[in-house]
Amino acid sequence: MxxxxxxxxxxxxxxxxxxxxxxxxxxxxxxxxxxxxxxxxxxxxxxxxxxxxxxxxxxxxxxxxxxxxxxxxxxxxxxxxxxxxxxxxxxTFVLAGRPGTRLADVRRVSTHPHAWAQCRRWVNTHLPGVVHVPATSTAAAGALLADPAAGSGAAADPGFEAALVAPLTAELYGLEVLATQVxxxxxxxxxxxxxxxxxPVPAPTGSDKTSLVVHLPSNDAGALLEMLEQFAARGVNLSRIESRPIGDLMGRYSFSIDAEGHVAEERVAEALMGLHRVCPHVRFLGSYPRADGVAPRIEPGMTDDAFAGARQWVEDLRGGRAS
CATH class of the missing domain: 3.40.190.10 (Periplasmic binding protein-like II)
Structure with missing residues (x-):
């Protein structure tokens, strides 16, 4: 068996x-x-x-x-x-504390920095002067609040009175919800x-993204435009582009990019070839289905058939079969 x-x-x-x-x-x-x-x-x-x-x-x-x-x-x-x-x-976040905690008792709130950034205005309005205690995750803050130190007793101080967590986290760790929709x-x-x-790259679905990390070809004026032109010239839309420091020298940045389309599609493949020609470093992070299922709008002349037809036309020119 x-x-x-x-x-x-x-x-x-x-x-x-x-x-x-x-x-x-x-x-x-x-x-x-x-x-x-x-x-x-x-x-x-x-x-x-x-x-x-x-x-x-x-x-x-x-x-x-x-x-x-x-x-x-x-x-x-x-x-x-x-x-x-x-x-x-x-x-969705709730503000949670140990059973018996009142909103007026809260002086320190723990959560992940991204969660804190999404709740700052609410906190400033309802809990002015409260201090943020960073946590590795929202659930980690809830777990520590529920059990500050295993075996040390419920009276142990975790370093904060409340946590910004998911509703499920509050329920899972037996915390009391002090405020909702925060x-x-x-x-x-x-x-x-x-x-x-x-x-192997998953097959295209017709609604895909391709993610990349790209370094600029130079630090000269127009370098960013040269990189972006590789996408624009092939009709490839970017759904996200962010600069991140490379880390070796001040002023040197790479770009984290999400492009609409799949590497198996002619227009995306041509854009990647263009990047490979003009940029010193291109890291392919995959082509994969979009979660929202939205298909990209492909401009006339940028379909796979259009690229294949243009390539065949050039081959015919080389072979003396077309003018």
Whole structure:
């Protein structure tokens, strides 16, 4: 009788109850996969590089705060990793404390820095003067508040009186909700990605993204335009572009880019070839389905058939078969 294959291992930003776990549950249920909670995003990604995990699920972009720099920077360097899928999770926060805590008791609030950034106006309005205590994740703040030090007793001081967490986290750790709907933007969404080791690129779906890290060809005037022209000339729209310091010298930056389309499509492949010709470093981070299912608008003359026809025309010219 053949042995049963072990379930895939997913590293993710833990502990239990994080928004990242909510994203992971959209990818694979606990019955289908082994969940490996990690203390931070870098640890989750490095687990895949070290083959301690098959995949990682990490946040990459928030609709309010922008790119998650720890994810962007870790993907940009080190052994190659690729994005296989993206997942969108609506973000809702509550302010939670130990049972018996009153809103008037709160002087320090713990949460992840991205969560704090999404709730600053509410905090300034309702809890002026409160100090932010950074946590590695929203759920980590809730877990520490519920159990400041295992075995030390309920009277131990975690260093804060309340935490900004997901409603599920408050329920999971037995915390009392002090306030609901505390986010500044009730429509906030975080984009998460499934990351794996390089392999065959998934087939195009007609609604895809291609992610890249690109270094500028020079520090001269027009260098950024030269890079962007590789996309514009082929009708490839960019859904995200962010600059990140390379780190070796002041003033040197790379660009983290999401382009609409798939590397199997002629216009995207041509853009990548153009980047490879003019830029000193291009890292391909994968082509994968868009979570929202929106297909890109392809301009006339930029379809696969148009590129194939133009290529055939040149071949005919070379062979003396056309004018």
């Amino acid at each position: 053949p042995a049963t294959a072990p379930p895939p291992r997913y590293a993710y930003l833990g502990p239990a109850g994080t928004f990242t776990e909510a994203a992971l549950r959209q990818v694979a249920s606990p019955d289908e996969a082994q969940y490996l909670p990690q203390v931070d995003v870098v640890s989750a990604l490095e687990s895949v590089r070290a083959v301690r995990a098959d995949y990682a699920v990490v946040p990459i972009e928030n609709s309010v705060e922008g790119g998650v720099t720890a994810t962007l920077d870790t993907l940009a360097t080190g052994l190659a990793l690729v994005l296989l899928r993206e997942v969108l999770v609506p973000i 986010a500044d933007n009730e429509r906030a969404v975080t984009r998460f990605v499934v990351v794996g080791r390089p392999g």
